[in-house]
Amino acid sequence: EAGVTQFPSHSVIEKGQTVTLRCDPISGHDNLYWYRRVMGKEIKFLLHFVKESKQDESGMPNNRFLAERTGGTYSTLKVQPAELEDSGVYFCASSQASGFDEQYFGPGTRLTVT
Amino acid sequence: GENVEQHPSTLSVQEGDSAVIKCTYSDSASNYFPWYKQELGKRPQLIIDIRSNVGEKKDQRIAVTLNKTAKHFSLHITETQPEDSAVYFCAARHDKIIFGKGTRLHILP
Numbered sequence: 001e002a003g004v005t006q007f008p009s010h011s012v013i014e015k016g017q018t019v020t021l022r023c024d025p026i027s028g029h030d031n032l033y034w035y036r037r038v039m040g041k042e043i044k045f046l047l048h049f050v051k052e053s054k055q056d057e058s059g060m061p062n063n064r065f066l067a068e069r070t071g072g073t074y075s076t077l078k079v080q081p082a083e084l085e086d087s088g089v090y091f092c093a094s095s096q097a098s099g100f101d102e103q104y105f106g107p108g109t110r111l112t113v114t
Numbered sequence: 115g116e117n118v119e120q121h122p123s124t125l126s127v128q129e130g131d132s133a134v135i136k137c138t139y140s141d142s143a144s145n146y147f148p149w150y151k152q153e154l155g156k157r158p159q160l161i162i163d164i165r166s167n168v169g170e171k172k173d174q175r176i177a178v179t180l181n182k183t184a185k186h187f188s189l190h191i192t193e194t195q196p197e198d199s200a201v202y203f204c205a206a207r208h209d210k211i212i213f214g215k216g217t218r219l220h221i222l223p
Contacts, residue, residue, distance in 0.1 A: 033211075041215055042118070042212075042214055045211060045212065048210060056209065059210070103148075106157060
C-alpha cells in the first residue's frame with residue numbers, strides 16, 4: 001500500500017511569488033490534514049478535509065493560503081503571495097476515519113521563501 | 115487557546131539507559147494522546163498512543179502514562195538503542211490534534 005505522498009519535496013521561491021503544494025493521501029482515506037512546522041517549533045494544524053469538504057480550517061494563518069480537495073482525492077495548498085514567515089515544512093496526513101484513527105504523515109514539503 | 119507544552123527540547127542519554135519526555139496540555143476535553151517519532155529526513159510516524167480512559171500503556175520498550183487530573187502525559191523509553199535517536203512529538207486531541215514542539219533525543223554510545 002502506497003503511503004501519503006507530497007510534491008514537491010523542496011521548493012525555494014522569492015517573496016511575492018506563488019507556490020502550490022500537493023498531497024496525495026492513502027487511497028480510501030476520507031480525512032486529509034495539512035500541518036506546518038516552522039524550524040524548532042511545534043507541528044501546527046492548518047486544516048482538515050473530510051472528503052472534499054473543509055471540516056476545520058481554523059489553523060489557516062490568513063487569506064494568502066488556499067487549500068482545495070476537489071473530488072475528495074488529492075489536495076493542494078496554495079500560498080499567494082508568499083511571505084518570508086511562510087517558510088517551513090508543510091506536512092500532509094491522512095486517516096481513514098477521524099477521532100482515534102492514526103494519521104499517516106507524508107514526507108513533507110520544505111518551503112523556503114527568500 | 116489550546117496548547118501542548120513539551121520538555122525537554124533536547125535530551126541526551128547513554129545507550130541502555132532510560133529516556134523520559136514529558137508533556138502537559140491545556141484543553142481538559144482532550145481525549146486522545148498520540149506520540150510521533152521523526153527520524154532524520156523521514157516523516158513523523160506514530161509510535162504509541164493512549165486514550166483518556168487509560169492511565170498507562172506499554173509496547174515493548176515504550177510506555178506512556180497519562181494523568182488526566184494534572185493534564186500531563188509522558189513517554190518512557192527503556193533500554194535505549196542508537197535507533198531511538200530522533201525527534202519525538204507529543205500531541206493531544208479534542209477536535210483537532212495539537213502538537214508539542216518536539217524533543218530531540220540523542221542516544222550516546
